[in-house]
Amino acid sequence: MKKVAVLGSGNGSNFQVIAEYFQGKDVEFTCISDKKDGYILERAEKLDIPAFYVPFSQTYEFFKDKNYDLIVLAGYMRILPAEVLALGNFINIHPSLLPSFKGIDAIKQAYNYGVKVTGVTVHYVCEEVDAGPIIAQVPVDIEPDMSLFQLENVIHAVEHKLYPFVIENILYDKVVDPSLKLGIGGGCGGCGCH
Numbered sequence: 001m002k003k004v005a006v007l008g009s010g011n012g013s014n015f016q017v018i019a020e021y022f023q024g025k026d027v028e029f030t031c032i033s034d035k036k037d038g039y040i041l042e043r044a045e046k047l048d049i050p051a052f053y054v055p056f057s058q059t060y061e062f063f064k065d066k067n068y069d070l071i072v073l074a075g076y077m078r079i080l081p082a083e084v085l086a087l088g089n090f091i092n093i094h095p096s097l098l099p100s101f102k103g104i105d106a107i108k109q110a111y112n113y114g115v116k117v118t119g120v121t122v123h124y125v126c127e128e129v130d131a132g133p134i135i136a137q138v139p140v141d142i143e144p145d146m147s148l149f150q151l152e153n154v155i156h157a158v159e160h161k162l163y164p165f166v167i168e169n170i171l172y173d174k175v176v177d178p179s180l181k182l183g184i185g186g187g188c189g190g191c192g193c194h
Ligand code: GRF
Pocket: 008, 010, 011, 012, 013, 014, 015, 074, 075, 076, 093, 094, 095, 159
């Protein structure tokens, strides 16, 4: 049985799709929020997953005697210090093609900048915000007539496919190749040539 902790601060849609993806599989989840009223905690309770409010100042205490195979940040709005990061293998998802558009409102930053391609990045977490080694990226085209709202929806849909896939690959030491496996991103739109 693999043990995975998911940390969030708010909505928790990524947490929800991850938990649903692994239902009936050999993975045990714990949900943690630094916000007492984070909706992510409600989602966990509905899914019957242990849920804990852990104030940021108590994060080290919480993790120091745990042994998670993976710690997944999903909308966690805090910067974890090195002493906490040393306690496990932390990954994060960010709604842009890093290293472009770090920080908050990344989808809007990309949209307002006028880039033609943005996307989603999953990366290991280091002390610097949105800067750890990149694990997987999926590009998303910004079509000329697309609204910010439409772009946000596409980005979130990609996140929801990509994150469970990457987590499973890390947990079971598989090669990460999202464009081929998920039919998203990649060069030639599923023509079957590779
Ligand atoms: C996602 O867009 C993720 O990329 C970013 O924060 C958002 C969290 O959304 N880090 P949710 O809480 O999973 O709905």
